[in-house]
Amino acid sequence: MKVETVNPYNEEKIGSYEIENLEQVKSKIEKIRVNQAEWGMQIDERIDYFMKVLKPNLVKFKPDLARLITSEMGKPISQSLSEIDKCIDLVEFASRNYTKFLENDYVETGSRSTYVRFDPIGVIGLIMPWNYPLWQVMRAAIPAMLSGNGVILKHASIVTGTSLMIEEIFDSPVFSSVVIPGKQAIDIIKYLDGVSFTGSTNVGSSIAQEAGKHLKKVVLELGGSDPFIVLPDADIDKTVKNAVFARLQNGGQSCIASKRFLIHVKIFDEFRKKFYESFHQVNVGDPSNEKTFLGPLSSREQADTVSGQIAQLRPIGEISQFSPRKGNTIFPTIAVTDGKFTEEIFGPVAILKKFRTEDEAISLANETPFGLGSSIWGNPDSAEKMAPRIQSGMVYINKIVASDPRVPFGGTKRSGLGRELSRYGLLEFTNIKTVWIESSPK
Secondary structure: OOOOOOOOOOOOEEEEEOOHHHHHHHHHHHHHHHHHHHHHHHHHHHHHHHHHHHHHHHHHHHHHHHHHHHHHHOOOOHHHHHHHHHHHHHHHHHHHHHHHHHOOOOOOOOOOOEEEEEEEEEEEEOOOOOOOOOOOHHHHHHHHHHHEEEEEEEEEEHHHHHHHHHHHHHOOOOOOEEEOOOOHHHHHHHOEEEEEEEHHHHHHHHHHHHHHHHHEEOOOOOOOOEEEEOOOOOOHHHHHHHHHHHHHHHOOOOOOOOOEEEEEEHHHHHHHHHHHHHOOOOEEEOOOOOOEEEEOOOOOHHHHHHHHHHHHHHHHEEEEOOOOOEEOOOOOOOEEEOOOOOOOOOOOEEEEEEOOHHHHHHHOOOOOOEOOOEEEOHHHHHHHHHHHHHHOOOOEEEOOOOOOOOOOOOOOEOEEEOEEEEHHHHHHHHHHHEEEEOOOOO
């Protein structure tokens, strides 16, 4: 059997790849495990690898990798290049800071010495999505590997070529990509020591169930339906500019994209008018063109799903769509509604709602089963007072929600378990080990 990749813009075939069987995958895991035993011993050598091998390879492969990402999943080329740059920044941040993050944590107990150390746990499986095909991998792999673990990557099938190029970029005996169907990824969990998954809530639940059966550690970064709350004193022009970017970047195919825009009734009409005008001005087209900001969705299946969700919104809202669907391209769409719609829309569709009071804004923000990110726009002191009441893993004030190496990334409710990035994410796949030493037996 083979996996075939298709350009979502012109629907031309790109590549064909042999699917590996379970024994081949198990063999790769065991090879990583053997090499990981030595890899996990010296952090200085790991840092050296990241700066002398991984970073230069990212720079070297950047043009080819960006073109491949764009052709396999439709991301505009300028955004593919930016994604690679962000990964280079992550490598540099990790190399500067992770040694400090992994230092022993000494505790005063009256003993000769008591401390907590952070040891690797083995081989971590990464089950990753197509929407940020390099960044999602890097933000999971770099902490896992720099803490001393080995990594095996099962990527989304539609970016198989990207997955294999990532393996080439890592060029490490403790990193390998495998080409297997999504269902088979569940079967290999028992052979791993931990699993990091980014994707849908339903699949994440299945992975957590299998990992729980075998007592494997999991980090799950799942769906989101992030609220974008606009207070009456917000700078409307700047807020609209950020709102358009927050909804349409990467075709709206982002777990942390702002999806529900909650606007105070006092400024709703002005915001809506300017938002509509800005949506209409977005450059839609061929993702290989550097001027394109919005390309196709990642596949025909994804475009069909978003088209169906727009149809579901029509009975409960006023829909403004700037052009009919063209192939797998869904043009910017605005739905103004007072109805409740809690599905995550993974495409360029913005839902606008009015609120009158702070309590109503918070209630609307929390009405979704998801709890990944949220942003609030307006007076920072007023917005900060709202932050504790928002049910999400992240609250950004006067800033678009983003993943940043310096702070933890992750959600609550049906948006997942655990954290990525920062020291918190680094320690997720470590054995947090207590060492207590007395001078002599008592």
